[in-house]
Amino acid sequence: MEVKARVVGQVLHIIRQFMLNRRTVLVSVFCVILLVLWQSTFLLTDIDSTHFLKASRFDTGAKNMKSKPHIVFILADDYGWNDIGYHGSFIQTPNLDRLASEGVKLENYYVQPICSPSREQLMTGRYQIRYGLQHSVITDDRPHGLPLDEVTLPQKLKDNDYSTYLVGKWHLGFFRKEYLPSRRGFDKFYGFLTGGEDYWSHRRPNMYSQDASEYHGLDLRDQDNPVLDQNGTYSTHLFARKATEIISQHDQDKPMFLYLSFQAVHAPLQAPDKYVERYRNLKNTAVQKYSAMVTAMDEAVGNVTIALRDNGLWDNTVLIFSTDNGARRSAGSNWPLRGWKNTLWEGGIRGVCFVTSELLEKKGTTSEALIHISDWFPTLVRLARGSTQDTKPLDGFDVWNSIRYNSYPSFC
Numbered sequence: 001m002e003v004k005a006r007v008v009g010q011v012l013h014i015i016r017q018f019m020l021n022r023r024t025v026l027v028s029v030f031c032v033i034l035l036v037l038w039q040s041t042f043l044l045t046d047i048d049s050t051h052f053l054k055a056s057r058f059d060t061g062a063k064n065m066k067s068k069p070h071i072v073f074i075l076a077d078d079y080g081w082n083d084i085g086y087h088g089s090f091i092q093t094p095n096l097d098r099l100a101s102e103g104v105k106l107e108n109y110y111v112q113p114i115c116s117p118s119r120e121q122l123m124t125g126r127y128q129i130r131y132g133l134q135h136s137v138i139t140d141d142r143p144h145g146l147p148l149d150e151v152t153l154p155q156k157l158k159d160n161d162y163s164t165y166l167v168g169k170w171h172l173g174f175f176r177k178e179y180l181p182s183r184r185g186f187d188k189f190y191g192f193l194t195g196g197e198d199y200w201s202h203r204r205p206n207m208y209s210q211d212a213s214e215y216h217g218l219d220l221r222d223q224d225n226p227v228l229d230q231n232g233t234y235s236t237h238l239f240a241r242k243a244t245e246i247i248s249q250h251d252q253d254k255p256m257f258l259y260l261s262f263q264a265v266h267a268p269l270q271a272p273d274k275y276v277e278r279y280r281n282l283k284n285t286a287v288q289k290y291s292a293m294v295t296a297m298d299e300a301v302g303n304v305t306i307a308l309r310d311n312g313l314w315d316n317t318v319l320i321f322s323t324d325n326g327a328r329r330s331a332g333s334n335w336p337l338r339g340w341k342n343t344l345w346e347g348g349i350r351g352v353c354f355v356t357s358e359l360l361e362k363k364g365t366t367s368e369a370l371i372h373i374s375d376w377f378p379t380l381v382r383l384a385r386g387s388t389q390d391t392k393p394l395d396g397f398d399v400w401n402s403i404r405y406n407s408y409p410s411f412c
């Protein structure tokens with residue numbers, strides 16, 4: 001106490017001495033005027049700087065606060081809990097393992113047990129029971145889709161200056177043009193609209209026919225137009241190539257939202273021989289093929305991250321890798337979780353997920369926080385410095401701080 005008082009006394013004494021000197025006072029006043037002038041021009045000429053001051057309260061961790069982070073959301077289809085190297089799988093997933101080990105693994109992450117409902121929640125931040133899509137996936141022949149009055153994630157990101165791209169599977173309705181991804185917030189769409197199809201011909205069999213060859217409809221589109229010249233290109237390679245093209249053509253001054261929604265590793269079990277070769281020692285041919293599909297997808301993710309680095313986007317990117325539901329019974333594994341895709345057991349609804357980004361504070365960690373696929377909508381809209389005030393009531397929560405600091409979301 002005494003020491004403190006003495007220090008304060010000394011400081012006051014110096015200030016008094018200083019102020020007594022008239023010349024010093026004049027110089028100080030002059031300096032203050034200069035400072036005020038400089039501040040006001042700074043505020044007038046650079047509107048972003050006021051934005052900066054306001055935004056700093058919501059500091060996302062972006063190094064340059066003027067640039068919003070790029071968001072790359074990679075969704076795997078029917079990918080099992082145990083089918084990734086870091087959960088102990090024999091399947092080779094070196095790229096996913098490396099990315100996860102540099103990021104935060106979300107080990108208490110939940111999704112819906114089937115495809116369309118998970119995708120709907122990702123797109124809206126709202127449970128599908130709110131808009132009547134809780135029963136099943138969106139089948140090809142039914143006139144329904146994600147209701148048009150729902151605000152989608154790409155729409156919100158677009159409102160906040162993002163370029164928005166969907167490569168791969170949509171599966172949220174196509175019975176009228178208004179339901180197509182190009183009308184739901186995506187600047188660019190390259191992919192397919194239904195639930196699954198042949199990986200090479202991109203044709204979908206008639207689900208109601210006994211004879212699978214009876215009717216095959218092509219389901220591969222560039223914007224709204226059919227793509228006729230990719231028969232024979234394996235979809236994992238095709239979508240990886242499209243994603244890397246988009247990344248290399250993207251205008252670097254704009255923030256990017258890339259939703260890369262793989263067909264892999266949904267049925268049918270199809271993979272190029274090159275990848276199947278690696279699993280020749282396995283007895284079960286279904287498991288051989290499934291493993292090969294996973295390894296091809298892993299390579300595709302590796303290629304996309306290389307493109308992000310090569311094009312200078314990586315340091316300001318938030319990459320999220322997630323499955324849409326657990327593995328189905330035929331070939332994948334959800335061990336040690338019980339159940340499969342289509343079930344409400346953990347094996348159906350607890351999903352593989354990790355986040356990798358230079359913007360994370362606790363890299364290389366595992367998070368036990370309870371996080372749900374519906375949380376991405378508010379989380380990513382806020383990362384884009386947007387507002388969720390004008391949406392319908394959300395079920396998801398902003399979990400960015402929980403992920404970034406790897407702490408429980410006590411201060412969301």
Ligand SMILES: *[C@@H]1O[C@H](CO)[C@@H](O)[C@H](O)[C@H]1NC(C)=O
Nearest residue numbers: 200201203216218230231232
């Ligand atoms: C796609 O390619 C396969 C293999 O070359 C061929 O058998 C098939 O007829 C082609 N399908 C179409 C619609 O061109």
Ligand SMILES: *[C@@H]1O[C@H](CO)[C@@H](O)[C@H](O)[C@H]1NC(C)=O
Nearest residue numbers: 236237240241296299300303
């Ligand atoms: C990844 O890129 C390499 C090199 O361009 C290419 O040979 C390979 O087919 C790509 N893999 C996938 C899955 O797209």
